[in-house]
Amino acid sequence: TVVRVERESVRALENRLRKPYLGGAPLLNDKDIPKKSAVVMSGTVGYVQHIDMPSLSGLAEKHELKIYVTALPGTFLDHHTSLASVSGACDAETLSEVSKAFIIDDNRSFRQDPRFGVQVLHEISSRALSPAVNDPGTAIQVIGVMIRVLSVWAKREELADAQDEILYPRIYVQPLKAEDLLDDFFNPVARDGAAFLEVCVMLKKAYKALTDIGDKELSKAAAKHADILLKRAEASLALDDDFKYLKSLP
Numbered sequence: 357t358v359v360r361v362e363r364e365s366v367r368a369l370e371n372r373l374r375k376p377y378l379g380g381a382p383l384l385n386d387k388d389i390p391k392k393s394a395v396v397m398s399g400t401v402g403y404v405q406h407i408d409m410p411s412l413s414g415l416a417e418k419h420e421l422k423i424y425v426t427a428l429p430g431t432f433l434d435h436h437t438s439l440a441s442v443s444g445a446c447d448a449e450t451l452s453e454v455s456k457a458f459i460i461d462d463n464r465s466f467r468q469d470p471r472f473g474v475q476v477l478h479e480i481s482s483r484a485l486s487p488a489v490n491d492p493g494t495a496i497q498v499i500g501v502m503i504r505v506l507s508v509w510a511k512r513e514e515l516a517d518a519q520d521e522i523l524y525p526r527i528y529v530q531p532l533k534a535e536d537l538l539d540d541f542f543n544p545v546a547r548d549g550a551a552f553l554e555v556c557v558m559l560k561k562a563y564k565a566l567t568d569i570g571d572k573e574l575s576k577a578a579a580k581h582a583d584i585l586l587k588r589a590e591a592s593l594a595l596d597d598d599f600k601y602l603k604s605l606p
Contacts, residue, residue, distance in 0.1 A: 365473025
């Protein structure tokens with residue numbers, strides 16, 4: 357299972373890094389969305405599995421609109437969650453067509469959602485650390501897998517062969533953030549593994565490995581999690597000597 361999830365996670369992350377904005381234009385700040393834009397609500401409960409970018413682009417070209425995607429694949433929706441904001445003259449029928457470009461289902465999918473693989477990995481690790489299973493060895497193995505998955509991030513400039521090629525100039529999409537990927541995995545695993553010295557040691561090695569990759573975004577996120585790990589370990593490790601040993605590691 358771990359091998360399969362690693363393979364799917366790497367594939368999904370590589371695909372997203374090849375097209376950081378799913379072929380659209382970058383939306384780097386929500387403040388860039390025009391205030392008078394029409395908001396498209398989900399109208400249903402579930403996860404965004406896929407966004408049909410060609411369909412969105414066709415609608416935007418036909419009606420001379422700009423569409424700002426606010427619900428990326430993996431987003432959990434309820435009836436009050438927005439899918440997108442639409443700038444330009446459009447009617448209710450057009451807004452309904454925009455909503456149909458978002459494929460929504462009960463479960464998440466690897467296809468356009470790299471964060472889903474990260475979530476599955478943390479669930480495997482957290483389950484292994486539960487009192488009922490008590491298998492820190494599996495958690496340590498999964499942490500190693502996560503280092504390999506996140507190492508793909510350092511190749512994003514190499515992978516982003518279409519980064520400068522905007523296929524859908526009227527569609528604006530938020531980028532994937534390294535911080536979100538680390539938060540998805542390391543927050544729950546560090547919480548559940550804080551009482552296991554061997555898990556804490558592996559986590560600290562993971563943060564150092566991610567820092568040593570040399571990517572500024574990864575390094576910043578890893579440093580944040582390294583600080584949090586020491587706070588959790590100090591509160592959870594039974595022996596002061598264990599904590600001192602952990603703190604002494606580079």
